Amino acid sequence: MANTFSNFAIKGLTKVGNIYCPKNDEFPAFSDVAGTYKLNDLVRNVPSDDFSSLNLVLAIFAFLPNFIINWIISKCQQSQANPSDGIIPSTLRQLNIGLRGLCYSIYYSEFNNPDFKGKTPLQVIDYSLNRITD
Template sequence: MASNYLSNSALKAINRIGDLMIPRNGEFPSFSEVGGIAYIDDLVSYAPPADIKDLNLLLTILAFMPNFVLRWLLNRMENAMESSGPLAPIFRMLDVGLRGLIFSCYYTEKIPASYTGKKPLDIIGFDLTRVED
């Protein structure tokens, strides 16, 4: 797994945070098991360069944080909509940014062939038909 935009540390952080957000549970595979992060460049390459730089820096820092710190961060993010104070907008933006990346790599049609389990989109029953002439 490699990215032209994100460092190895940043990718490692996404997998760790992804597994905290979406752990293995019943028929749901964990975030890292699915491996959708392999296609993360398809998403990141369209973001403004300054945002990619900031994301890389943030994720690289998070990669070195222990799990209890990441859990605290996720908790702050999840409750940020109801929070006030000067840091609340930052947590809200982090929440949408990180969940956006992680859900986009999980509820996706783009999954590496190495993953042979049931796909998350199939588990939730999402099935769109496109009739193209």
């Protein structure tokens, strides 16, 4: 069965995304620019048991206050900055990469919210690529 995020998970991801990528100077907030229509396609090759865990964690985030999500993300960062052994640090590191990967894949991509009218993150960092095919 295809990996499909629940509505709660998308709400949780939006909260996490706004912590990773808030509105700041020229940068738009994740929730303003992210085109969540692409999310399910981006996880189509993720093993189903890994996806189920991610979907559940994000859905729980939908109900948590931001200060608790911030605390969890700071623990994830610490597990990466000062890597130690054990199942909890290992899980936090993988959660850290999984959440950042998902957020950045949407934020720094062409898959923007069609209603967003401002400068996209790729435009803010002045990124462009020439593809000459002939």
